[in-house]
Amino acid sequence: MTMRNIYVKNTPLAEARKKWHSALSACGFYTKVLTETVSVDDCLGRITAEPIFAHRSSPAHNASAMDGISVNFADLAAASEASPVILPPEKFQQVNTGNAIPEGFNAVVMIEDVHFLDNGGAQLHMPATPWQHIRTIGEDIVATELILPEGHRIRPIDQGAMLATGVTTIPVQRKPKATVIPTGSELIQPDAAPKPGEIIEFNSRILAGYLQDWGADAHRHKPVQDDPDLLRAALKKAAAENDLVVLNAGASAGTRDYSASVLAEIGDVIVHGVAIKPGKPVILAIIDNTPVVGLPGYPVSAVLTMRIFVKEMLAKLLNHDLDQHGHIEATMSRPVHSAMGVDEFVRITLGRVGQTLMATPAGKGAGAVMSLVRGDGLLTIPAGNEGVGAGEKVSIELLRPKAEVDATLVFIGSHDNILDLMANQLHREKPFTRISSAHVGSMGGIMAIRRNEAHMAGCHLLDEATGEYNIPFIKRLLPNVPLQLINLCYREQGLMLAKGNPHNISGFSDMVNRNLMFINRQGGAGTRLLTDKVMGDLGIPPEQLAGYDHEEYTHMSVAAAVASGSADAGMGIRAAAMALGLDFVPVTEERYDLIIPALFIKDPKVIKVLELIRTNTMFHQKILALGGYDLRDIGQIMYQQN
Amino acid sequence: MTMRNIYVKNTPLAEARKKWHSALSACGFYTKVLTETVSVDDCLGRITAEPIFAHRSSPAHNASAMDGISVNFADLAAASEASPVILPPEKFQQVNTGNAIPEGFNAVVMIEDVHFLDNGGAQLHMPATPWQHIRTIGEDIVATELILPEGHRIRPIDQGAMLATGVTTIPVQRKPKATVIPTGSELIQPDAAPKPGEIIEFNSRILAGYLQDWGADAHRHKPVQDDPDLLRAALKKAAAENDLVVLNAGASAGTRDYSASVLAEIGDVIVHGVAIKPGKPVILAIIDNTPVVGLPGYPVSAVLTMRIFVKEMLAKLLNHDLDQHGHIEATMSRPVHSAMGVDEFVRITLGRVGQTLMATPAGKGAGAVMSLVRGDGLLTIPAGNEGVGAGEKVSIELLRPKAEVDATLVFIGSHDNILDLMANQLHREKPFTRISSAHVGSMGGIMAIRRNEAHMAGCHLLDEATGEYNIPFIKRLLPNVPLQLINLCYREQGLMLAKGNPHNISGFSDMVNRNLMFINRQGGAGTRLLTDKVMGDLGIPPEQLAGYDHEEYTHMSVAAAVASGSADAGMGIRAAAMALGLDFVPVTEERYDLIIPALFIKDPKVIKVLELIRTNTMFHQKILALGGYDLRDIGQIMYQQN
Known part of the structure; x- marks a missing residue:
């Protein structure tokens, strides 16, 4: 070895x-001395390495603050409406805003208050105060005064102030x-x-x-x-x-x-x-x-x-503060256990449902880049701690701006490919709504609604006794929760098979007979219940189906396992099979609804979702293009509980 | 014309x-269609122009999540501490983290749990569960799933997610x-x-x-x-x-x-x-x-x-939100009048003094770049409004992060060149303290303390009757305010004159006799009171001094007027004269103190100032280099009121 x-x-x-x-x-x-000299023209966003002082005063000369004429204020001392003063041409001089005040003048009269005469003189009806409408030298800043302190991040206006005072190169922090x-x-x-x-x-x-x-x-x-x-x-x-x-x-x-x-x-x-x-x-x-x-x-x-x-x-x-988005206090939705003696860093998903900001531990995989793409924050469990409990208040380091967290609609429940389309569409609109979705299956969604942890849950649970979807489960598990059950779609469920169906599978019996490898969905998933029902109807016990114990959490993960050859078949929706170019043997059409507590039905984020599914025909087209969907009841209230 | x-x-x-x-x-x-295609390597900070979907699944293959050996879980079904299973070399294969799971294996055993034998076999003491320590294909994301929605600003982790799934170029918003x-x-x-x-x-x-x-x-x-x-x-x-x-x-x-x-x-x-x-x-x-x-x-x-x-x-x-720093509610420290029918935009200085965030209108000059450099916010007075009153609550659009506003020490009162040094030094330290200083003269500073609008005020007021500095004014104008009066410096006041003193001025009498042009400080400034006292002692009435009515607000502005030739002399401190290379005829030495209400003496920002002036000898050296200062009492408590 x-x-x-x-x-x-x-x-x-x-x-x-x-x-x-x-x-x-x-x-x-x-x-380390990290300094370099750069042109002020190129210093936007850089950090000053030394205090910056004005080289010259600004304005550099006394200048007119108005369009008008420069005068000697003493010449107008006697002017009034009743007896205006007439200045001969040599006693005034025309100036535009910014012009220097010519030698010997000490006030400016606005153009609107001057009556020019044909002989070149000017008639004036008011006295002037000394230095009126004149920007005196150094009015803004005097040479040698501080413009910017050391360690300051340079903004466009700072560039202007430096250039105005003759500062054209400056020392900045070298990166x-x-x-x-x-x-x-x-x-x-x-x-x-x-x-x-x-x-x-x-x-x-x-x-x-x-x-x-x-x-x-x-x-x-x-x-x-x-x-x-x-x-x-x-x-x-x-x-x-x-x-x-x-x-x-x-x-x-x-x-x-x-x-x-x-x-x-x-x-x-x-x-x-x-x-x-x-x-x-x-x-x-x-x-x-x-x-x-x-x-x-x-x-x-x-x-x-x-x-x-x-x-x-x-x-x-x-010498920077790099804590970009700050910390926020949140309440743990479930416990996290941590080994004593180890500082543990847990990726967190945040969602403000009602008044409470709930923190939920995100996927644990160290290779899971998406868990950081989707993650909202980080929880540190110090070495001296065995973990945090559900309901415990914790401080979360934000990984995205607080405004984005507040704009997040929390969707927990069954997975459907429409969610990606919905997330994108809501993110396009302004102000945008982010969808954070946890795919824990239909039962998991119902439980999240019961714990008040989600704005809505996706659900497709068939009650075997009545043949009815979702409503019997709501009546049993959410008896006291005022809510609306709104249809999102009907969708085809079936067996996803390798492209071209090389094993010529037409159903579960073929799987068992030829000892082929299945891949299953997790317990509590509507698709798992469907699988169990279909197998039960066929009289196939779980132990006869190879791979029955190998579970995945989404239609897409099952499809990926089939696509890679890890499994020969898995149950899922046609859209997932189509996405990966798999063959598909339909088993049934099922109804997929959204459970929305009455408490959130007027939440602006929920209103946006309902508007989208009820009125946006372009969105409907995109759903239908995924394959296997029927939108005959989309947006309809299927059931209401007050 | x-x-x-x-x-x-x-x-x-x-x-x-x-x-x-x-x-x-x-x-x-x-x-406008503003889209361009860029390499994912170069897309940091850009905005997605379309939703980005995974091209490939990640992981792309079933891979080991650990360093160890890949096995078939069925081979270990009987393994236990008491009766370990020995696998011959062909029944396992060594894998490092990330390695593909070889054909025919479906679980990984961690290296720590393997006992390698000399004959090339491996002894194992525990059963394995199916797919343990294997990252299955698409565990992180499955091909065709949404990675990023449209309109998303790309972060480093997003780049990683795209590259991990084979997305190497993407459409982003063209600027x-x-x-x-x-x-x-x-x-x-x-x-x-x-x-x-x-x-x-x-x-x-x-x-x-x-x-x-x-x-x-x-x-x-x-x-x-x-x-x-x-x-x-x-x-x-x-x-x-x-x-x-x-x-x-x-x-x-x-x-x-x-x-x-x-x-x-x-x-x-x-x-x-x-x-x-x-x-x-x-x-x-x-x-x-x-x-x-x-x-x-x-x-x-x-x-x-x-x-x-x-x-x-x-x-x-x-389709961005460009409201960088948001809005904040503040209380007006003084009224602002505005013409009906005009939407007026007022630059605001903010300062949190005690519990209240006070908003003070900043300099009005449209040419004053420094007013925007120093400004903290903008107040909009709508056209239908005649203005806002003192004490009125207003919404201010922030021009800098709220954290910087909260870090601001509000200094109102007499101007001294030491303030620039102090502002820079406090800004260098972490967490930094910003100084916002309004130069309204010593009396203005006392009034600001009375209105509870400043953390500290600079003051150099000579009481003619007693010859004492500052204390008589505090007793008269701030009788009920618990405070400390702490010395900053003694400084030389005198006449600032053009370089080389071309008019050979030795005092005010020369100015009057030769009809030379003076430039004055504003009413309420300590230096104005000093000027009036000196002229009074000499028996010179104001009307005999040309330019007596032309007022400036800081030593540096007066120095700038003299340097430019607008005036022949002005009263001010030696440091200002030295900064602009002017001649200087000393008139007196005066004491300059800081008034600090007891309420703020424990404010961390005030503590920093006191630490700086009391203990930082480098800072003292920098003050002395300005010229005309004596620091014999710096940091000493000159007077205390409980």
């Missing part, structure tokens, strides 16, 4: 932070130079289709993007193969040319992870392994006074770990 | 807006192209020193900067001379090449303003003149379906007018 270095330490986060910051201080990272080095022989570029075992290299783009957002001049290194010599050379060069190096992957303990040993060889490893989740195998090292941060390979782990160690470094170096 | 076109209309704002928006709709401005054309023969570039009557061209930089901030691809045209032929040619070309043209200056009614007539000749003038203040002479026109907005020449008028007409256009075109 290959040697494995599986002994990554478990340094507590606080201790790791402390060690790292001492090391950074010792290597002079925080005292620290950072390079992200992806490592791994399995990495391929995003334009190629990955073969099994190949991984698309997109982490370096995400990491460089955040470094850029945090004020660095970030670059991407080309991927380095799993070869200690290549890695050593790349790290040495990057450390010499950058203020900060981020190394991605190669920090855990797989067979081909050389990062730690190479870093120990050419630099000082300050910390290897921190008691955080996700992100444990992080490496913090210094090569020739340049900090190198080795991040785990999973995108979510890499991003969260970089936020913990690198964001703070840049905030301190640049 | 030259012909003048002084008849600019006074269209009410609401009507102007309506006309303009109909014209924009009619010329197709809002329905509308805008050009700013400055006009006027008097304009010079910022690197030259302006001669009388010349104006530095910096408006186009400010305007292009804001257009950029609002999402346009903004460019600056070179200045166009006051020549209708040149202007006509420039406008025609710009309209053909841009989505939007901004013309600056030439919109009022001076002798050489050709904008309106040229626009009428080559396009349609929709509105010329709107009942707004500032910004009345705005021109809204269309040339060949391209909107052209003619803005007034004064920078503040130009910026405010562009905010009113152009920001809205871009927000609507790009």
